[in-house]
Amino acid sequence: MDTYRCIVTKREIRTFTDRPVPEEILQQILNAGRMSGSSKNSQPWHFVVVRERGRLRELSGFGRFAQHVASAAAAVCVVLDSPRAFFDAGRCAQNMMLAAWNAGVASCPASMHRAEDARSFLGAPEGHVVATVISFGYPHPKGRGPIERAALRILAGRGRRPLASLASWERYAASRPTPTGI
């Protein structure tokens, strides 16, 4: 899929079918994360892939809005060796989610509000931090609940502030919400 099309059609999907994500697509997803740029090329991440259903369910309990992890085909946990690397973690996560969407696999990131419990559950060393847990799976056609319908509005350009309200030239200018999109 063309990259620009992939970027602007990517939406967070939280309802998945039972179909597993093929190994080669999972490898592409992980490699997309691996190839991400990072500050001074520090690559401050480790990816823990969780696929056992029982463990996915348990993992979903560590975030307030992480229920979707329970039904994912796989979750990729981005574990950082520094709490200062969240910007790089975001770049890395976006690479993985776009590589997935390019292959027809939907995704949604979840914050782990019980961060220490999640770290311990994954067996990551103390001092490390679980920056995000990303659900991956094929989108469920019957799963168009309120969240997915909201996502479809986003896809249509609604649900995002218009560009004119969030971009300035040369100097910051206060947001001027306008009724029209880009």
Next chain:
Amino acid sequence: MDTYRCIVTKREIRTFTDRPVPEEILQQILNAGRMSGSSKNSQPWHFVVVRERGRLRELSGFGRFAQHVASAAAAVCVVLDSPRAFFDAGRCAQNMMLAAWNAGVASCPASMHRAEDARSFLGAPEGHVVATVISFGYPHPKGRGPIERAALRILAGRGRRPLASLASWERYAASRPTPTGI
């Protein structure tokens, strides 16, 4: 360009030609950032585009490794309304850099170590934070200095830890560097 190819070939480029980035590509870059997902769809960002040469030079002085900003065709400054949104800023920045690379435009993000000076220079309100300043421009063919050569090694898969050393299944396993790539 296919998204996966765009992701794995994207590299940080710091030497640019004088050729300006066409307005429609800049709009695509900004829209790619705008369409990025964010926590609770908060869209915590504002983009300040800087193109005046004098201002680009001044901006480059606020980061220790931001010299490339001085020669960029344009810089997009991602200004956050919350210092807690760096993960979302990383997703947004990656979207913009991939949309650029998809159109043949190179990029490199820079941290603003003199963050308050950068915020003030851009005219952003107090309490806001400049998460990153991204240089955009066409890569200079004569610009293959040590940094660009390093980037080419990264492109070839070197310069990134092998996947086996940074991914685990179900539970975190300590890094096991191996001599082979993915």
